[in-house]
Amino acid sequence: MKKSIVIYTSKRGSTKQYAEWIAEDLGCEAVPLSDAKGTDLYSYDCIIYGGWIRGSGIVDFDKFAKMLDDELMKRLIVFGVGFADETAENYAQVWGYSLGKIDPKNENRVLMYILGGRYDPESVTGLDKFLMKTMRAVLLSGSTKDVKSQANMMKDRIDNGCDLVRRENITSLVKDARKKLL
Numbered sequence: 001m002k003k004s005i006v007i008y009t010s011k012r013g014s015t016k017q018y019a020e021w022i023a024e025d026l027g028c029e030a031v032p033l034s035d036a037k038g039t040d041l042y043s044y045d046c047i048i049y050g051g052w053i054r055g056s057g058i059v060d061f062d063k064f065a066k067m068l069d070d071e072l073m074k075r076l077i078v079f080g081v082g083f084a085d086e087t088a089e090n091y092a093q094v095w096g097y098s099l100g101k102i103d104p105k106n107e108n109r110v111l112m113y114i115l116g117g118r119y120d121p122e123s124v125t126g127l128d129k130f131l132m133k134t135m136r137a138v139l140l141s142g143s144t145k146d147v148k149s150q151a152n153m154m155k156d157r158i159d160n161g162c163d164l165v166r167r168e169n170i171t172s173l174v175k176d177a178r179k180k181l182l
Contacts, residue, residue: 002181004046005039006030009060014117014165015052015081021167022048025174026181033060041067046180047075048173052117053082055131056090057097065102073108077177081117083157083164085150090114113173116164119157132158 006023008030010016016030023030026046031039033051041047051058058080068076078099084090091114099110124132136158 002045003043004028004048004177004181005041005044006048006050007033007036007039007064008049009033009051009064011052011059012118012120012123015050017165018079018081018115018170019048019050022050022170022174022177025170026177033064036064036067039067041072041075045075046077046177047072048077048079048177050079050081050115053080053084053094053114054128055097056093058094061098062101068102070108073103073110075180076108077111077113077173077180079113079115079173081115081165083117083119083162084114084154086114086116087150111173111176115169115173116166118161118163118165120161121158122161 004026005028006019006026008015008019009032010019016032019030033049049058049061049064051060051064053059058078061078080094080098082094091112094114095112099106099112103110121132136155
């Protein structure tokens with residue numbers, strides 16, 4: 001019988017929620033990355049890693065990637081959780097800062113998804129608060145006419161928060177995971 005596993009890093013709960021939904025749909029377990037050290041990944045036919053997006057990269061993917069080789073990469077699906085719209089440019093940036101560092105030409109045919117997250121400006125502190133303030137300033141200073149609406153939407157999400165977490169966001173990911181399990 002083919003098996004899958006979901007390994008994740010979550011800071012405020014959105015990624016954990018997605019990991020649990022995916023695991024539920026696939027009939028497997030969702031494991032925090034901190035508990036996955038020593039896991040025999042070769043015993044899984046589909047390996048899913050999820051993390052939240054910060055600075056265009058998927059947090060802790062670099063740590064997880066140290067557990068992988070080309071054989072395991074062929075079994076991999078990755079998701080990042082954030083609150084930017086799923087544009088081609090955003091996808092390319094996240095890919096480049098995460099998967100692109102270990103498989104720049106995607107020779108292992110890893111699938112990556114960007115899922116809508118949750119952001120509450122009142123709960124953000126420290127470095128994250130500084131980064132969000134900086135991102136807001138950059139968005140406003142660099143807005144051109146053609147990207148103004150996207151910049152305004154992001155500014156609104158930074159200022160007021162948002163909740164884009166929806167169970168239906170995992171539909172395509174789960175479908176592709178099931179294909180790996182055939």
